[in-house]
Amino acid sequence: MRRLLFLAPLAVFAALAAWLYVGLGGDPARIPSPLVGRPAPAFAVDGLATADLEGPALVNIFASWCVPCRAEHPLLTHLAEEQGVAIYGIAYKDRPEAANAFLAELGNPYRKVGYDEDGGAGVEWGVTGVPETFVLDAGGMVAFKHTGPLTPDAVRRDLLPALGR
Amino acid sequence: MTAELGHFALALALGLALLQAALPLYGASRGRPALMDLARHTALGQFVLTAIAFAALARAYVVSDFSVAAVAQNSHSLKPLLYRLTGVWGNHEGSLLLWLLILTLFGAMVAVFGGSLRKTFQARVLAVQAMIGAGFLAFTLFTSNPFQRVWPPPLDGAGLNPLLQDPGLAFHPPLLYFGYVGLSVAFSFAVAALIEGKVDRAWARWVRPWTLAAWAGLTAGIALGSWWAYYELGWGGFWFWDPVENASFMPWLAATALLHSAIAAERREALRSWTVLLAILAFSLSLLGAFLVRSGVLTSVHAFATDPERGVFILLLLGIATGGALALYAWRAPTLGKGAPFRPVSREGALLLNNLVLVTACATVLLGTLYPLFLDALDAGKVSVGPPYFTATFVPLVAPALVAMAIGPMLAWKRGDVAGALGRLWLAALGAALAAGAAFAYGETLAALGLAAAAWIGLGALVEWGERLRVGRTPAGEVWRRARSMPRAAWGGGLAHLGVAVVVAGITASQCFQSELILAMKPGDSARIAGYTIRYDGSARVEGPNYRADRATLSVLRDGAPAAVLAPERRFYPVERQHTTEAAIRTTVLADLYAVIGEEDPQAGRTVRLYHNPLVPWIWIGAIVMALGALISLSDRRLRLAVPVRRRRHPATA
Numbered sequence: 090m091r092r093l094l095f096l097a098p099l100a101v102f103a104a105l106a107a108w109l110y111v112g113l114g115g116d117p118a119r120i121p122s123p124l125v126g127r128p129a130p131a132f133a134v135d136g137l138a139t140a141d142l143e144g145p146a147l148v149n150i151f152a153s154w155c156v157p158c159r160a161e162h163p164l165l166t167h168l169a170e171e172q173g174v175a176i177y178g179i180a181y182k183d184r185p186e187a188a189n190a191f192l193a194e195l196g197n198p199y200r201k202v203g204y205d206e207d208g209g210a211g212v213e214w215g216v217t218g219v220p221e222t223f224v225l226d227a228g229g230m231v232a233f234k235h236t237g238p239l240t241p242d243a244v245r246r247d248l249l250p251a252l253g254r
Numbered sequence: 255m256t257a258e259l260g261h262f263a264l265a266l267a268l269g270l271a272l273l274q275a276a277l278p279l280y281g282a283s284r285g286r287p288a289l290m291d292l293a294r295h296t297a298l299g300q301f302v303l304t305a306i307a308f309a310a311l312a313r314a315y316v317v318s319d320f321s322v323a324a325v326a327q328n329s330h331s332l333k334p335l336l337y338r339l340t341g342v343w344g345n346h347e348g349s350l351l352l353w354l355l356i357l358t359l360f361g362a363m364v365a366v367f368g369g370s371l372r373k374t375f376q377a378r379v380l381a382v383q384a385m386i387g388a389g390f391l392a393f394t395l396f397t398s399n400p401f402q403r404v405w406p407p408p409l410d411g412a413g414l415n416p417l418l419q420d421p422g423l424a425f426h427p428p429l430l431y432f433g434y435v436g437l438s439v440a441f442s443f444a445v446a447a448l449i450e451g452k453v454d455r456a457w458a459r460w461v462r463p464w465t466l467a468a469w470a471g472l473t474a475g476i477a478l479g480s481w482w483a484y485y486e487l488g489w490g491g492f493w494f495w496d497p498v499e500n501a502s503f504m505p506w507l508a509a510t511a512l513l514h515s516a517i518a519a520e521r522r523e524a525l526r527s528w529t530v531l532l533a534i535l536a537f538s539l540s541l542l543g544a545f546l547v548r549s550g551v552l553t554s555v556h557a558f559a560t561d562p563e564r565g566v567f568i569l570l571l572l573g574i575a576t577g578g579a580l581a582l583y584a585w586r587a588p589t590l591g592k593g594a595p596f597r598p599v600s601r602e603g604a605l606l607l608n609n610l611v612l613v614t615a616c617a618t619v620l621l622g623t624l625y626p627l628f629l630d631a632l633d634a635g636k637v638s639v640g641p642p643y644f645t646a647t648f649v650p651l652v653a654p655a656l657v658a659m660a661i662g663p664m665l666a667w668k669r670g671d672v673a674g675a676l677g678r679l680w681l682a683a684l685g686a687a688l689a690a691g692a693a694f695a696y697g698e699t700l701a702a703l704g705l706a707a708a709a710w711i712g713l714g715a716l717v718e719w720g721e722r723l724r725v726g727r728t729p730a731g732e733v734w735r736r737a738r739s740m741p742r743a744a745w746g747g748g749l750a751h752l753g754v755a756v757v758v759a760g761i762t763a764s765q766c767f768q769s770e771l772i773l774a775m776k777p778g779d780s781a782r783i784a785g786y787t788i789r790y791d792g793s794a795r796v797e798g799p800n801y802r803a804d805r806a807t808l809s810v811l812r813d814g815a816p817a818a819v820l821a822p823e824r825r826f827y828p829v830e831r832q833h834t835t836e837a838a839i840r841t842t843v844l845a846d847l848y849a850v851i852g853e854e855d856p857q858a859g860r861t862v863r864l865y866h867n868p869l870v871p872w873i874w875i876g877a878i879v880m881a882l883g884a885l886i887s888l889s890d891r892r893l894r895l896a897v898p899v900r901r902r903r904h905p906a907t908a
Contacts, residue, residue: 091588092584092588095527095583095584095587095588096584098531098534098535098580098583098584099577099580099581099583099584102538102576102577102580103577105624106569106572106573106576106577108624108627108628109545109569109572109624109627110566110569112627113549113565113566113569154640154641156487156494156496159487163831163832163833167831186772187772189772190772190852190861190863193772193774193852193853193855193861194824194835194850194851194852194853194861194863195833195852196833196853218626
């Protein structure tokens, strides 16, 4: 019995290592969303509602408290300013003042910003973490979902094709 | 040529490491002194060769040799010399070489300063150390060669992330790695002890100084990283529970537990197999951190450019090192025997409580960090676990340890007296009550708890010193004599606890009493925050060596009189096409006035964010005090000589 106790750390570690190995196979930025292939979900928050969205466009879920959002911000700015991509922002679980300060500091790449202070719209969009970016095609259907901060590779490989460019 | 020389030196170091991993082990088991001695020479040789490789890479950065791929990808000829140099470890390949440099440095130090170790034991420690070294050398050479050439060389480099071009961050990795890698020595000691099947008091005494040194480095490194986040990321926070921050915090928690359990193992031979396990875990968590940062399993702003092949390699290293050590543990630890018995209420009991809390807290952080990954593996969807999870779990977990922290050192070994200890802590209790009362007056319940804990721990540490020195019960001359003969470890331990008190006060006050103001200002506009008037005088364009910046001038007025000028900047780095904010901070040690600027809007004016952060500098002052405590403890004669010192009144009879 006592011997088993000393085996416990090894057993826990083995399980952990197996998980990590499985985790390596997956790309943390790629996950399927049940929304893909369906119209944008119905939501209405202060500043933004389903009717405002005009595809092709990106819907970017961000928050001032989110560190990776800062990392992807220059890329969003580049897409909006230099490639003319329409981007709608949803400030998820964030105070409107804080979200505005974030945009004032880094620049505002969004065509419109919705303030989803209590996270209600996040539920409709199936948000699991911030940042997330959805691609809407010309017909307003969700064409792709990217989880985590955008990278130049992801933009080139996934987002631009999904936008039809 | 220099790059090839560096590459060659690394390959030679790998050869030496392989020799050192095998021959001394064989020599120790067969009693061959020559083979055992070999380890000391190869350990030094590994360090010298790695240092040559490191110097070769540093040279490539300094002279901007863009035919070396790592330099071309991460440096730029316009970058100031300091950042060209610190850029050596600002990327995956170079940071790995820094890791190797420190790893082989620790090996060399065990070879040089380990003279008092048993010969067989030192040989085994160095062999285990060489196994780790061989693993990382192979990883570097086969998956992440820092000396890879590019042809044709680009005209100029791609630059370094501007957020990293900062003195605070420049020195954050070396300190942090000193801590991470220093824990490898504790690991090697644990594995060597398991091989020998012997964990005695001497073992615990040998492990402590290495762990103390690593812990001091880790503490300072984490503090520097959080300070950098505070002033560079520009939104007034200092800790974000980011996976990479957690990757450094977990080994810190485990190392803190190890430091405490090693005391019990040394003094009372208690908690021995537990201490060995902690030594294995602490370094394993360092390795896990390396895996998380370098494999790409988790997304984080700090993460290096990642590659699944590297992830598999590090996971393999982690599996061999940790899996091997834990298998050895499962096999040998049951034979170590039970330690001296103790009552739950005793110094040992308090140290055990400390350990349970720290390890549970560490597991909580581990769970929160890996949770998104677990769900991913189950295909259950993705989540990111944010600060709400950590504050809800970590803070209440640690709270009882903060209460016990003042009591533990007052308890006797084997069987203590809580009532007596509490009686002697009346001063700390009074201070805690006063602090809580003052915070309640401001209507902050959480602040009351936090500040009471800080006063309790801080005064508790002072009372403990007072008890040892018999302040107030003996004449001043006797107190002075006792102070001079009090072991450095007692000074250091008390100081580290004082440091914790200062950190707790800083975190509490900055979280509960922060004032924040966000507004658009035109030149001449004023705003009031925490008794100061801030006037925006306008902004100007300034040119840096490799950036352009808007620099605002904000005059700080107190009661109408000018008190300071804040000059926050918003910089643009054209090479990297990236904006950064440079916060302007005016500190009075009791509080920081913190200003950041955003874009200028022609109509509304410039966005200005102002914070008043009370006691926030205490977070870093406290961390420095903690690290200082560790260094003082490290200078204790008993640890330096690694022999028990008995003070004898009459040396002649000894």
